[in-house]
Amino acid sequence: MDITFKDVSYIYQPNTPFEHRALSNLSFHIRSGSFVAVIGHTGSGKSTLLQHLNGLLRPTAGEVDIGSYKISAEGKTKDIKSLREKAGVVFQYPEHQLFEETVEKDIGFGPLNFHVEQEEIKRRTQEAIEAVNLPEELLQRSPFDLSGGQMRRVAIAGVLAMEPEVLVLDEPTAGLDPRGQREIMDMFSALHKEKKLTTVLVTHSMEDALRYADHIIILKDGRKHMEGPPLEVLVRKEELEQVQLDVPEVIQFLSGVEEKLGYSISYHNQDIAQLAKELVAMVKGGR
Amino acid sequence: MSHFIEFRNVSFRYREDQPWVLVNVSFTVQADEWLAIIGHNGSGKSTIAKLMNGLLLPQQGEIFVDGIAVNEESIWDIRKRVGMVFQNPDNQFVGTTVRDDVAFGMENHGLPRQLMLKRVQSSLAAVGMSDYQAHEPHRLSGGQKQRIAIASVLAVAPQLIILDEATAMLDPKGRLEIMETIRQVQETQDLSLITITHDLKEVIKADRVLVMNQGRTWLEGTPREVFAAKDALRDIGLDTPFVTKLAAELTAAGLTIQREPLNHQELLEELWTLHSKM
């Protein structure tokens, strides 16, 4: 689904001493099927932005269009329930929201709530646990007996069981070990392609943004600071530094090569092995 | 030789009918040292942290903090010395305002009020949160909450701070700032530091690294020594820094790298030397 923010502002606790403007006149367009990374310092409004994508928050001013849904301060709420069926959100530390007696019930909770039939829930649960790589034996266990990484997968499976068209991910790998991080991100990337999802990922990892996203939005104090394709945005060192972000490490290294050795090797998503070959050719003077 | 922390053949399990979570773990931490602990999820890192301030007590082996054996009687002496910040900030708040929250930890230690007020100010300043004194902690964003939790620990002025994945929710510069803050404290007073983290940029700055695997100490050494184990680290679910991986691929592609590089500068110098020899 296409996502459009038109001049969106959001104010928390308006007219109180704690009034806080978390988003200011934010406008952007996300094409259906893209994989977008949203990056920004702590408090820049990333989670606030995400909560507009399934109608959990309504803009104080402006409008959010998601597919045919329009969400604005004045708009009606009746559509929001069906929007929630289409836009699945994996919140930060989603395992803290598990509550059912068994893994199976937790995964099936969302679909049940939307009156999906039992047979269909079974099918979706099966598909979801395969996607997140959870063994079937765990279905009858209590989610609280599982390891942190497994609980995270259960929570994600619950979102997938809704079969969303838009997948919204708020720092989904925080707290996982390196292997867990890689597995989860590769899984989202595969699902994104296979199911032709529109994916919005909040991340602090410039490496993940470079590797998985095809579009980048960088926030600063609730405003848009930069936007565009990764290889255009993530190389602009000075602008990134203004929001306390670093250029991805591989690009930093290649500018080091250029400074110190005078060779320019361009980055075009080559993996480390390929990069090594290009560097060896350079050192040996073969180019 | 004065160890600030010593684990002597420590084994631990949460319940008698459950498997051992730590098996015969021994290591030491010196006063003023920075030890990074890495390991896959479930390898026992947080359990080690909780054993260090007596939140848990081992079934086998002994633990000493500042020369004091950790047991039920010594717990309050130990907690004055060991401050801890956990992964998830939400479970750590007790006060209704940020100011109360930072003061709370000190009240437990019976500090005079004047000193408390001063420490609230200085520790909030240290984490860059002075403007948030009257805010409600639970309304802050994740990273802001974590800074408050760190301020609460700094306020008690412990001799050892354990950060158990405490910076996982911060943005990269926020992480760096917190680490710099703690390093500054370390310069002005004796402070041992244990960081449990998956952030390799943090790990390479530690004095020493302890690698845990399935409840056992798997490897111990300087960051350079530890990351030289690259493939083996990967096999136990861990990652190695970008330059380590690139150096390995360069070797595979036929270059001879003299010394395991830890940062860009070191690898660039290797390349430069090789290049000028060609």
Ligand SMILES: Nc1ncnc2c1ncn2[C@@H]1O[C@H](COP(=O)(O)OP(=O)(O)O)[C@@H](O)[C@H]1O
């Ligand atoms: N419930 C709330 N009430 C008041 N202010 C809030 C609330 N939630 C978030 N904020 C503030 O809004 C800003 C943006 O928060 P958030 O969207 O969570 O940022 P991010 O996810 O980028 O860290 C922060 O300054 C935060 O303190």
Ligand SMILES: Nc1ncnc2c1ncn2[C@@H]1O[C@H](COP(=O)(O)OP(=O)(O)O)[C@@H](O)[C@H]1O
């Ligand atoms: N309160 C608990 N009760 C029972 N088992 C636990 C508890 N906390 C942790 N464990 C188990 O102990 C092992 C080590 O956990 P932990 O120390 O938290 O690892 P890490 O911090 O390295 O991820 C894991 O297998 C975990 O499931």
Ligand SMILES: [Mg+2]
């Ligand atoms: Mg957030």
Ligand SMILES: [Mg+2]
């Ligand atoms: Mg842990």
